[in-house]
Amino acid sequence: xxxxxxxxxxxxxxxxxxxxxxxxxxxxxxxxxxxxxxxxxxxxxxxxxxxxxxxxxxxxxxxxxxxxxxxxxxxxxxxxxxxxxxxxxxxxxxxxxxxxxxxxxxxxxxxxxxxxxxxxxxxxxxxxxxxxxxxxxxxxxxxxxxxxxxxxxxxxxxxxxxxxxxxxxxxxxxxxxxxxxxxxxxxxxxxxxxxxxxxxxx
Amino acid sequence: xxxxxxxxxxxxxxxxxxxxxxxxxxxxxxxxxxxxxxxxxxxxxxxxxxxxxxxxxxxxxxxxxxxxxxxxxxxxxxxxxxxxxxxxxxxxxxxxxxxxxxxxxxxxxxxxxxxxxxxxxxxxxxxxxxxxxxxxxxxxxxxxxxxxxxxxxxxxxxxxxxxxxxxxxxxxxxxxxxxxxxxxxxxxxxxxxxxxxxxxxxxxxxxxxxxxxxxxxxxxxxxxxxxxxxxxxxxxxxxxxxxxxxxxxxxxxxxxxxxxxxxxxxxxxxxxxxxxxxxxxxxxxxxxxxxxxxxxxxxxxxxxxxxxxxxxxxxxxxxxxxxxxxxxxxxxxxxxxxxxxxxxxxxxxxxxxxxxxxxxxxxxxxxxxxxxxxxxxxxxxxxxxxxxxxxxxxxxxxxxxx
Numbered sequence: 001x002x003x004x005x006x007x008x009x010x011x012x013x014x015x016x017x018x019x020x021x022x023x024x025x026x027x028x029x030x031x032x033x034x035x036x037x038x039x040x041x042x043x044x045x046x047x048x049x050x051x052x053x054x055x056x057x058x059x060x061x062x063x064x065x066x067x068x069x070x071x072x073x074x075x076x077x078x079x080x081x082x083x084x085x086x087x088x089x090x091x092x093x094x095x096x097x098x099x100x101x102x103x104x105x106x107x108x109x110x111x112x113x114x115x116x117x118x119x120x121x122x123x124x125x126x127x128x129x130x131x132x133x134x135x136x137x138x139x140x141x142x143x144x145x146x147x148x149x150x151x152x153x154x155x156x157x158x159x160x161x162x163x164x165x166x167x168x169x170x171x172x173x174x175x176x177x178x179x180x181x182x183x184x185x186x187x188x189x190x191x192x193x194x195x196x197x198x199x200x201x202x
Numbered sequence: 203x204x205x206x207x208x209x210x211x212x213x214x215x216x217x218x219x220x221x222x223x224x225x226x227x228x229x230x231x232x233x234x235x236x237x238x239x240x241x242x243x244x245x246x247x248x249x250x251x252x253x254x255x256x257x258x259x260x261x262x263x264x265x266x267x268x269x270x271x272x273x274x275x276x277x278x279x280x281x282x283x284x285x286x287x288x289x290x291x292x293x294x295x296x297x298x299x300x301x302x303x304x305x306x307x308x309x310x311x312x313x314x315x316x317x318x319x320x321x322x323x324x325x326x327x328x329x330x331x332x333x334x335x336x337x338x339x340x341x342x343x344x345x346x347x348x349x350x351x352x353x354x355x356x357x358x359x360x361x362x363x364x365x366x367x368x369x370x371x372x373x374x375x376x377x378x379x380x381x382x383x384x385x386x387x388x389x390x391x392x393x394x395x396x397x398x399x400x401x402x403x404x405x406x407x408x409x410x411x412x413x414x415x416x417x418x419x420x421x422x423x424x425x426x427x428x429x430x431x432x433x434x435x436x437x438x439x440x441x442x443x444x445x446x447x448x449x450x451x452x453x454x455x456x457x458x459x460x461x462x463x464x465x466x467x468x469x470x471x472x473x474x475x476x477x478x479x480x481x482x483x484x485x486x487x488x489x490x491x492x493x494x495x496x497x498x499x500x501x502x503x504x505x506x507x508x509x510x511x512x513x514x515x516x517x518x519x520x521x522x523x524x525x526x527x528x529x530x531x532x533x534x535x536x537x538x539x540x541x542x543x544x545x546x547x548x549x550x551x552x553x554x555x556x557x558x559x560x561x562x563x564x565x566x567x568x569x570x571x572x573x574x575x576x577x578x579x580x581x582x583x584x585x586x587x588x589x590x591x592x593x594x595x596x597x598x599x600x601x602x603x604x
Contacts, residue, residue, distance in 0.1 A: 064552070066552075069549045069550075070518055070549075071488070071549055073549075082320055083320075084550060084556070085314055085315065085316065085321050085322040086312075088322065089322050089323070089324040089560075090324070090560070090563070
């Protein structure tokens with residue numbers, strides 16, 4: 001069954017895309033696999049969420065503190081949003097995803113798609129089955145580990161943990177993924193051990 | 203260099219010096235004037251009559267007291283749930299040197315509901331006007347271009363119409379409700395306009411107020427840091443040697459007896475003071491002062507049942523002026539509601555009503571938008587293969603020629 005869309009693409013390039021969430025403060029978690037629709041029927045682009053941010057819709061705008069009025073009333077956390085229903089209209093939650101592959105005609109590819117997802121097209125959070133299916137292969141590990149200006153090790157670790165959680169045999173997946181990471185980082189012991197500590201089976 | 207800042211800075215320093223001097227003088231006069239004002243508390247009937255007698259002949263703006271002069275009211279407790287609508291507008295005026303003869307009005311529209319089902323809807327609605335009927339008003343013989351002040355008058359009317367539409371769309375009978383505008387409800391810009399122009403715009407505006415009256419939704423406008431001297435005008439009458447109620451005589455500034463006797467007018471003590479100077483010390487946080495009627499000519503002569511009343515409200519370090527039509531001002535419950543809701547809006551907006559701030563954000567046309575709009579017109583005209591020539595003057599401003 002098709003899941004409800006959670007966001008739409010507001011910025012797009014070959015290697016990454018950014019989506020604006022329809023609901024304030026509601027974004028898929030760090031490391032989540034998301035799917036962006038494309039103009040080709042049956043084709044969608046997969047991305048891993050590496051950054052989530054919330055701020056003013058206005059370019060250059062910033063939020064102001066609202067927890068204490070000058071008459072001395074105090075508001076905490078969700079109370080502030082309840083007291084100011086307009087905030088949902090002027091603030092926006094966005095998330096950026098690094099492109100890790102695509103699906104076309106039911107076939108999953110773990111390399112860059114011919115075109116990035118179009119701006120304003122829908123973004124869905126992938127469900128458990130789709131995550132399991134996508135993470136069968138580990139070819140995308142390399143793209144994530146060597147991507148620039150993203151917290152790549154943290155991102156890959158988060159992805160591996162969630163792909164493991166989605167499986168009945170989590171441990172086997174963690175061991176398999178750990179081996180894959182070890183072969184990719186064989187020249188960098190410190191980085192490898194830091195990453196392995198992050199995906200160690202509990 | 204286009205603006206010679208070195209030369210300018212000398213003038214700015216001189217101005218600061220002059221302002222310091224006049225501020226010292228006002229500090230001395232303000233308490234005297236305030237004391238005089240309060241001494242007349244209880245004699246409102248007398249000053250109401252003096253205002254009515256002086257309305258035509260005084261050189262000053264006047265305000266007629268509706269409540270005792272010493273009135274101060276704390277903001278009533280705000281209802282736990284309420285709804286309000288607000289609008290604000292901005293425009294791009296006709297550019298005589300541009301490609302096409304047209305103007306744009308952008309109306310920011312805000313609906314907010316507080317309480318259990320809190321929600322908000324912020325939108326803006328641009329409208330382009332280019333037809334003959336939009337660009338000119340005519341009474342058969344004369345034709346007046348809608349630009350400058352008249353475009354502002356049209357925008358004011360459009361803001362009102364949009365507010366009425368918002369109220370119809372969103373406001374029901376289930377909650378206390380309010381309709382809010384920025385600035386004044388008194389259409390000063392029309393006071394010097396040609397009669398048929400005034401009829402046209404004021405007609406539109408008053409029919410919007412009438413619509414709101416029939417819906418029972420109080421309309422208010424909010425002026426931050428007002429500089430109006432209407433209450434001070436009434437205080438001038440207290441100093442005026444010519445006011446004589448027994449003889450039915452008001453102030454006649456053209457025949458001032460002080461001036462005739464070679465003296466400075468007695469009301470000179472009020473020179474430069476505004477209402478907020480006099481009332482500032484009286485009001486603590488959230489308190490409002492007495493309600494007055496603005497005696498400006500257009501209000502008294504044209505507004506009828508919508509005669510604009512106002513009070514001052516303490517919000518943080520400033521006094522704000524809140525205006526409302528007579529049908530709101532004469533209903534004590536409505537005045538209390540307006541007082542509490544406007545003040546609550548100010549608290550939420552940290553000193554300025556949040557609904558108006560949001561409406562402004564929606565309405566504003568930035569210089570980048572302005573340029574994009576001009577380019578859009580150019581592009582569209584080119585596609586239709588119409589000539590797109592700007593004036594020589596416009597071209598000469600594009601860049602500095604070497």
